[in-house]
Amino acid sequence: MRHDLVIFDCDGVLVDSEPLSNRVLSDNLARYGLNLTLEDTVSLFLGSTMTGVRDKARALGAxxxxxxxxxxxxxxxxxxxxxxxxxxxxxxxxAALDARALPYCVASNGSPDKMRITLGQNGLWERFRDRMFSAHVLGTAKPDPLLFQTAAAQFDATSPVVIEDSPSGVTAAVRAGMRCLGYVAHGDGANLRALGAEVFHDMAEVPVLLAL
Structure with missing residues (x-):
C-alpha cells in the first residue's frame, strides 16, 4: 500500500521517553498514597493525557x-x-522518508513544550516544528481520531499511515480509518494487534512495511 503521509506519535516512537516519564509518575503518585510498580504505571496510563492520569489515579485512591x-x-x-x-x-x-520525499509529521497527546524538550535535544525540533500536532493545542486527545484527521487534512493526505505505541493511539488511528503500525520494543504487542495495529519491533522494518 502506498501512503502519502506518515504520522508519528512522539513519546515511545520518536523518543525513548516513556521509561523516564513513567518512573517520575510512579515516584510522584507514591507520595500521594498510590504505590504502583513501573509496569503498573505503564499498563494503566500509557498514552493517556495527564488530566486523564489524574482522574484515574484519584479513582484508584491517590x-x-x-x-x-x-x-x-x-x-x-x-x-x-x-x-x-x-x-x-x-x-x-x-532519512529514508526524506530520500523518498514522503511527508511526515508528529501528532501527540503531549504538549508542545514537552516535544520541544525531547525533540530539541535530539536534533529533531527543527525537523518537526512546522509539522507538529498536539492535543494540548487542538483541545482533544487520542483516542479521539480528530488529532490524526487534522494532521492528514493539513497535508491533503488521502492515504496516511500512523506509527503508534499505545492503545489510545492505535484506537484513534483505527477510528480515523487509517492504517496503523504498532511499535512494540518489548513483548508481543498482542494488545495493540487486538485493537487493529500491524505490530512490528524494529524501526528498520518500517521501510519494508511502507514499500519504500
Missing amino acids: HLPDDWVDQVYAETYDRLRAGVPLVAGISDLL
Whole structure:
C-alpha cells in the first residue's frame, strides 16, 4: 500500500521517553498514597493525557492536589532535560522518508513544550516544528481520531499511515480509518494487534512495511 503521509506519535516512537516519564509518575503518585510498580504505571496510563492520569489515579485512591497536573509536568520536564535518547533506528527511518520525499509529521497527546524538550535535544525540533500536532493545542486527545484527521487534512493526505505505541493511539488511528503500525520494543504487542495495529519491533522494518 502506498501512503502519502506518515504520522508519528512522539513519546515511545520518536523518543525513548516513556521509561523516564513513567518512573517520575510512579515516584510522584507514591507520595500521594498510590504505590504502583513501573509496569503498573505503564499498563494503566500509557498514552493517556495527564488530566486523564489524574482522574484515574484519584479513582484508584491517590490524594492529588488541585495543582497536581502542573506539578507532575514540572517534575517530568526537569528529568527529560537531563537527557532522553531517540528510539533506535528513528534517524535512519527519517532519512529514508526524506530520500523518498514522503511527508511526515508528529501528532501527540503531549504538549508542545514537552516535544520541544525531547525533540530539541535530539536534533529533531527543527525537523518537526512546522509539522507538529498536539492535543494540548487542538483541545482533544487520542483516542479521539480528530488529532490524526487534522494532521492528514493539513497535508491533503488521502492515504496516511500512523506509527503508534499505545492503545489510545492505535484506537484513534483505527477510528480515523487509517492504517496503523504498532511499535512494540518489548513483548508481543498482542494488545495493540487486538485493537487493529500491524505490530512490528524494529524501526528498520518500517521501510519494508511502507514499500519504500
